[in-house]
Every structure is written in C-alpha cells, then in structure tokens.
Amino acid sequence: MRTGEKVLDRAAATCILTLCFVCLHVTALKSQLFTRLGGLPYSTEPPVSYKTFYFDQKIDHFGFLEDGTFKQRYLLSDKYWQQPGGPILFYTGNEGDITWFCNNTGFMWEIAEELGAMLVFAEHRYYGESLPFGQDSYSDSKHLNYLTSEQALADFAVLIQNLKGTLPGAQHSPVIAVGGSYGGMLSAWFRMKYPHVVVGALASSAPIWQFPGMVPCGDFYKTVTQDFAKSGINCDANIRKSWKAVNNVSSSASGLQWLSEEFSLCAPLKNKNDVLTFKSWLQETWVNLAMVDYPYEANFLQPLPRWPIQVVCKYLSFDSTVSDYQLLQGVAQAAKVYYNYTGSSPCLNTSQTATSSLGYLGWFYQACTEMVMPMCTDGVQDMFEPEEWNFQAFSDECKAMFGIRPRADWAGTVYGGKEISSHSNIIFSNGGLDPWSSGGVTSNISHSLVSIMIPDGAHHLDLRYSNDLDPPSVRAARALEVKYFQEWIKKAKKAHRAAPTG
C-alpha cells in the first residue's frame, strides 16, 4: 500500500464489470462520479422493443420507520409471452442503467419466442432512474443507507409478486432469474433466498466467491495476465515492464510531458499523484480488455475490434532490448485501441475507462459495505505492480469517503459462501478468459447447482446476442441453459397442476 488514494484503487478493483481504477481524491471522485449517473445508454445490437414501467417500492424493506416509497423502473416485453402461465424471464438488474443491460442481454431476447416467455428487466435501486431519494440519493450515508443487495432482492421479490398478482395470465407463470456479473450474483442469491419466487436462476459470470477467505486474492489478476500472455508474444512481459518504465520516464518534468503527449491525455500529468492515477488507469484498461475480449467487434464498455487483446498485443511484442520510451510508445498505441478504436476521441481521460451507463459511485458504496472483494497482485504470477490486500487501509478509505466501514464477513454469512449445496436450480456460467471467473463457481456443486464453463468466453459472453463468430463453447452453453430453463418450467407447471388449489 503506497497511498490512501491507492487503497481506493483497490476498492475500485471490486467494481463489477468496470473496475474503475480512478486515482482521485475522495471528494473529487465523489462529485465526479455522481455526474455519471443517469448517463444515456447506447447499443450496437439489434433494437429491442419494450414498455417502461415504474413500480412503487418501499425504500426500506427491513425496517418500518422509513415508510416512504420510490419508483423502481422496469422494462417489460410480452411480445412472445404465451399466456396464461407462460414463463417470465426476469433480469435482476445490476449496478447501472437497466436499459443498457437490457440492450446487452440479447440471449433473453433470442430465446423469448422459443420459451413463449415474457421478459422483465428490473432496475437495481440507486442506479439509472431508480433513485430512492431522487437527486439526493447519493448526498450522504444517510440517504445511501438503503443501497444493499438485500434490499434489491426484496425489491425484485415484491415486484414479481405484484406482477403475478396483477397481470392477467401471470398468476401461475414460472419465473426464472437471469443476471450477469453482479446481476448474476443477485440472480443466484435471489434463487437462494426467494426460491418461492423464482424456480431457477442463471448466474452468468457471477463471482459469488470473490469474498474474504473464499478464493486467493491474486487469481483475478492472474487470469488477466494469462489473457495477455496467450494473445501475443511478450505481451504480458512488456506490460509487466511498463510500470517501471513509467516510473523512470515520469521522474522528470520533460518525461511527464512526453508521457502526456504520447498518450494524448486530456489533462497532462503534473506530479507523482497524477502518475499513480495514470498507472491505475492503465491497469484498469488491461483488466477491462480481459473482461470484454469478445470474438467479434462489440461495444460493451467501449467500441472494440474482435479479440481486442490480440490487437492490443500487436503493439507490445518488443523483445528485451526495447527502451523505456519505445515500450511506452507501444503501450500508448495499445491503450488507444481500447479508448479510440473509432478514432473519435480527441484525447484520453484517465478518470474514465468505460461506459457511463454504470453507476460507479453506487458500486463504490456497495464495495465499501457488503461487497468486500479482496484483490492483490505480486508482479510474478501477474503482470502488475505488487500490492497486497489491506483490509484495514481499505476500510479507512471507505470511512473517509462515505462515513461507513465495510463488513468483511457479512456477505459470506448472509449468502452462505461456499456452503450452498442445499440450494437448487442455479446455473453458474463462466468464461475462461474472464478474470471474474476467479471468484465464480466453476465446477458442479450438485445435479441442480451446475457450472457451465465457456473456455473461449470473456465476461458473460453467453448473455450477449449470438454472433456468427461465437465459439462453439458459448453456443453449447446457451443451448444447455435453455434446456435447464425448459426443465424448470416443466417441473413448475407439473407441480402447479398437482397442487390441490388450482
């Protein structure tokens, strides 16, 4: 641990999907990130058609003093729904604008007709438009107090019970939870905690074990490194060398200027703190690339070419004789693959690494409370500067930022950690390229808690629209997922027919 800011980087490392390694002072971070909330989504995928609704949710499901409500947004498509009793695929929204997840979960849109299913995408409280206290939702820890996964799960349960009670033909519809990343954790936990509400869950790329004491803290970055190692000659080795090169070059004012120009930074580097921010931003860039290393041109976190890491690595194939400046020129080119593939970025902004559809500040708060996900690097098995996991420093940073402290063991206590074998009907799908697979369930737990591995897949590739360039493994995964869905639906309908009260 080098600085307080650096500690926060590790907090950022727990960002699902985005891994925002922004190196900023706490207050700056807070105000800046807040402006990102409510950003407009974008999609390069086929347009989808849904209706938008708002449901009155209790702000606090677990206490009765706060009796206010807020409008939870949800999107609904019943185009292919076979009522009465057709299934409902329910996306358990994660840390961002639900329309963005809706547009990026083509899998649900593609299987709706086959299953005769209604689609519902429910927004997670405190993200997108579902703000419990409007513009004050992030104003302080008092207003943030209801941003927890337990409250979100309760929102989902109440919403589904309301839909089933009010939509004609939905009363006996089996509901299946679907989610990716943090949304996948939610879908798994939803089945665990509310098995009477959902008959099963698809938890795609859901690192439900990325919590203290469950998996080695270094596995995440090892996977990132492996992705680069296999995508080009010397690629990981050159990134491993680049940190020292940055340190060397940035030790002089002229070096700082050179770096700023070479990377086309919007704000030139001025001091050591800026350099820390810069390195964290680079680190996050590599992590994000590992997450979205898809086999086709796509726009998830950023618009990118197919197999983007291979493209990046073309700029990083130097042999050992390369100079610091040459190496960093390559790194700059590589970074621009990620940040300027379309050629439309006039400059690179080290405080932004991905889509504005994600709610960074909200996730920071969640990482600072329940979602304590230890991360560490050693510079040997991974290509990053060594950094131990330091819970106390992390906790102090959370205290400074939000006035609260994380509870390291709570997620394990409430969601069961590795002791989940008594549950049923959950598919855990993971991509072999995805660093988050390090905290995922990657082998079968029982006949109904199953793992589906997609060796050539990055972050929740299975949830995306199908593509001609999809590897066979993801096609097989999707087919198997649909098979499980059909089985659950069939069993639920059979149980319903057998029930004494129609």
Add this chain to the structure above:
Amino acid sequence: MRTGEKVLDRAAATCILTLCFVCLHVTALKSQLFTRLGGLPYSTEPPVSYKTFYFDQKIDHFGFLEDGTFKQRYLLSDKYWQQPGGPILFYTGNEGDITWFCNNTGFMWEIAEELGAMLVFAEHRYYGESLPFGQDSYSDSKHLNYLTSEQALADFAVLIQNLKGTLPGAQHSPVIAVGGSYGGMLSAWFRMKYPHVVVGALASSAPIWQFPGMVPCGDFYKTVTQDFAKSGINCDANIRKSWKAVNNVSSSASGLQWLSEEFSLCAPLKNKNDVLTFKSWLQETWVNLAMVDYPYEANFLQPLPRWPIQVVCKYLSFDSTVSDYQLLQGVAQAAKVYYNYTGSSPCLNTSQTATSSLGYLGWFYQACTEMVMPMCTDGVQDMFEPEEWNFQAFSDECKAMFGIRPRADWAGTVYGGKEISSHSNIIFSNGGLDPWSSGGVTSNISHSLVSIMIPDGAHHLDLRYSNDLDPPSVRAARALEVKYFQEWIKKAKKAHRAAPTG
C-alpha cells in the same frame, strides 16, 4: 370492530404464547407493558445448568449507517458435548426472557447426552436482557426500528458463525435449530434463509401460515372452542352464553359491582370500557387455557392443574335454565382455576394474563409490523362474540400506538408463505389441542419437510420435559424428532468427511 381499543385486542390476539387481550389505552399499555420487560423467570422443572454469555451484535445487519452494537445474551451448556464436532442444538429465542425458554425446553436438556450435543439458547433482540438501546430500546419507533425477525435471524447466524470460529472443536459441528411458537417460526425460517448455518430445524407449534390469505382467520378460535367442547358437558355453550350475560349484568351499577366482587377483581369495573377490557381478558383466559392444556400439573403461563380445561369446565356444566348470575358465578370460578390455582392471588388483574417473562410490548410492535396474523370469530363455529378481521382498523391502531403501519404481505413475500417446498430438513410439530396449529404445517410437504401431529398435545408439548403423564403421541413425536436429528447430523458429518478441504 367496536372501538379502537377493541382493535388493539386483535393485535394482542397475535401474541404468540400469550395472547394478551388487555384492553387499555395506548399510552397506558405502552408504559405498563414496558415495566414487564426484564421480569424474572421461574421454573417448576428440574434445575438446569448453563453459563451465560453476551455477544456483540450489530444493531443493524441490513444497513451500514447504524454501526453500533449491543450485547446479545446467550446461554450455553457443554456438559454432554462430544467435541470435536459434536452437534449443537441452538434454540432460536422468541419474544421473551431466554432463561424462561431455556427452563421450559426440557426436551433439549433431555436429549443432549444421547446426541453428545452442546446446547445454546440465544435471546431474541429487544427481549430479556438483549436490548439494543438499553432502557431506551422501547422509547420510540426510531429505537424500535431494528426489532424484526430478519434482524433476529441475522443475529443467530452471526452468533453461530462466531461460536464455530472461536470454540475449539466446534468448527465442524452440525447445528440444529430448535424453537417453539414464534421461536419455532424463527427456527423454520432460519433453516430456509440460512441453510448453510443450520443443517435442520425443529419448528414446534410454529404458525408460519397464520398470515393474511393463508389460512381462514376463524380457525384459531374454533380450535379453542373445540378444546372446551370436549372437556366438559355444555362447557363451550355456556362460555358462548356468558358474553351476553356479562352485557346484561354490567348494564347496571349494581351489576358492575357484583361482577367485580364475584371475580375478585383488583380494580372494580366502572364503565363500558372496563367491561370491554374484562371480556377481552376472559377471552384471553380461555385461549391461554387451550394453549397450556397439558396432561400434568405445570407452570408455564400460570401454575395449573393437569388437563386444566377439564377442571375449568366442571364449573361450566349448567343446563339451559341457568340465570345470568349463576352462569357468571361459574365463569368466575372457572377463571380462578387459571388465575388462582395456588390460592396465592388476593385479587384478579384484568391487565395481566400470563407470565411476566414474555415481552408483550415487543410482540405488539412485531404484530404491528411484520407479524400480521388475522384472527376472527363468528360466535357460531366458536364460542366468542362475533368479530371480523379488520386490517385497516388494526393498522390505524398500530399507527396510533407506534407511529408505524403493518405490512400485511411482507411476511409472505420474505418467508414464502405456502410455497416452501424447495426447502429441506424442517420438522413442523403441532398439537391437536393447540389453537396455533390452525396456522401450522400439519401435513407433510416433502420427505424432508415433515409434519408431526400430537393429537393430545397443547402448545409445543414436545419441547417440554417428559412426564409420566405424557400421552403416547408426544413420546412418539419426540422419538421421531431425535431420529431426524440423528439423520441430519450423520449426513452433515458424512458431507464434511467427503469435502476436499478437511
């Protein structure tokens, strides 16, 4: 619904174990009941030996703003514990002083040696000594905000994980939850929500379905009535007639005085409101008798003879020619069986019906928030004055008393209502004489969600010490319960041995 006070009676009717039909003005009730908290327990059963501990629990498990802790009391006996790995029987404390439940749960003490089990009795927050804000815990709705079943379950989970992490030899001990009445509901819900913490649960006399829309609201009082009907000739008919007799006699000042003297009331009846209180108190008396209609002399809610309803009914066997005054003389004698069996009560107090070890005010709050248990009477299928269930009036009364409103559907949403078949390893035992069996699980749901009926049993008779006068049905129930416990323990140990990490 006749009066606001009367509405509160129905709130009181949802008291587990105690059914306190006290007819008092809200503020009087509040202050009076508070003084009952912390009352000393008593026991007529064999003395038990345990150590008392206090564990630092978070006041709020579901939010991070309130980071304070309180001392949760728990009692522990390891006399028969076979460590390492011997099982732990964990009593999920209900709405009262945990020492009282400990002393009245002889079953656990009697099977500890056979199972080589440690016994733990955990006190429920806001009861006994486990007050989150000390003497301020009941001061207002702000301080009461953390009195919920979800928080209590989280307390139990955190406590168990701490015990397993700190007690040498407990790390791999299978834990079984045991509870009666509301404590039984908690033990069932605990297994449902935290199956990674407890391998199974015995939910004795747990009315987990006594919630809106799950069972007919009149069944509870029908069972009470049946108990009286089969315990003596004309017994239920005379009680049914008695309400009108009270109305008739109390219509004059002299009648009020006669009633007060005949019933040896501590505070003479003065007006119509007092008469309403008086009738509610009588109604609660009959209900309590139905709950504790044990086959041997016992002291649970009150010191009582064996089969107390039979003794009571001896005073209520009049034929149809009886006068109002004669009838009420019989009722007074009957009431004194309940209130003055030992002959030590100088007068009868219409604001108290049972042990002071129960936390009445806390349960009122819980009934006014989550534990919404509809009750109604029709005077035909039961022996009480007709009274419909009126949620709105009940809600208004809760608002007036605590400043909060109940959420009628929440318990069903969070705990699954009748849709619990995906869970496992829960025994639901119920007594045929117990009115709370109306809201209980009285037939098997699956091979591992089983019902055990005890036709001759009152409220959680199976949890009490064995007695020579026990009917065969409760002996068989206990034997079967132990058999299930042994099965769960065996399976847990087998699973542990099979696990890759010892």
